[in-house]
Amino acid sequence: MSHGQRTPMPHGLSDLRAGGDVEARPDAFDAGAGRGVPTWLAATLNYCSRCGAALRLGTLPAEDRDRLACDACGYIAYVNPRLVVTTLPVNDAGEVFLLRRGIEPGRGLWAQPGGFMEIDETVHEGAIRETLEETGLVVEPGEVVGLYTRPEAAIVVIAFVARIVGGAPMVTPEALEVRPFAPEAIPWPELAFRSSEWALRDWVRRVRPDLAQDSR
Numbered sequence: 001m002s003h004g005q006r007t008p009m010p011h012g013l014s015d016l017r018a019g020g021d022v023e024a025r026p027d028a029f030d031a032g033a034g035r036g037v038p039t040w041l042a043a044t045l046n047y048c049s050r051c052g053a054a055l056r057l058g059t060l061p062a063e064d065r066d067r068l069a070c071d072a073c074g075y076i077a078y079v080n081p082r083l084v085v086t087t088l089p090v091n092d093a094g095e096v097f098l099l100r101r102g103i104e105p106g107r108g109l110w111a112q113p114g115g116f117m118e119i120d121e122t123v124h125e126g127a128i129r130e131t132l133e134e135t136g137l138v139v140e141p142g143e144v145v146g147l148y149t150r151p152e153a154a155i156v157v158i159a160f161v162a163r164i165v166g167g168a169p170m171v172t173p174e175a176l177e178v179r180p181f182a183p184e185a186i187p188w189p190e191l192a193f194r195s196s197e198w199a200l201r202d203w204v205r206r207v208r209p210d211l212a213q214d215s216r
């Protein structure tokens, strides 16, 4: 394979190039301006992962939207969202554990534990693993509180309500603080992500419907 002359952004999206990483620029994709691949993600999709030739954005037979494809080998680079597995760990007092994020995106703000699902695990395994890594809590995921799409970040977030069955809250470089919040004490203005707000609102609606009117 020869890389030869690498022309940046051969599929013609260079004017939209955003740079940065996954969630650091959550507003890079303007849903109101039309659908498509978020600009930060398009910026990473220049070459065919099979043969190294340039990818080109265009129409293909039997495809209902423009696709990034390789003219050299015919490979189609489909772009799909990834799944983020999260939990709302609830203690016996009915409080939910959140963590104050130590890293970007959302450094210093509160979120539920979670992360990208690995390719060789189930959603439950991923939710348990991420919760333990980020909070020190061992949980048993229960019902799904909700499933949330964030197209600007190319993710789908699943949130399980979870029972705490072991472990102990633990501070790490990723979590500056780990503490429980009663439903009426959720730090709404200090949440890191829209999906955190959506999941917590759906949880509050379940456990404290009297608090569920728009509390913002």
Ligand SMILES: [Zn+2]
Residues within 6 Å of the ligand: 048, 049, 050, 051, 052, 053, 070, 071, 072, 073, 074, 075
């Ligand atoms: Zn190719």
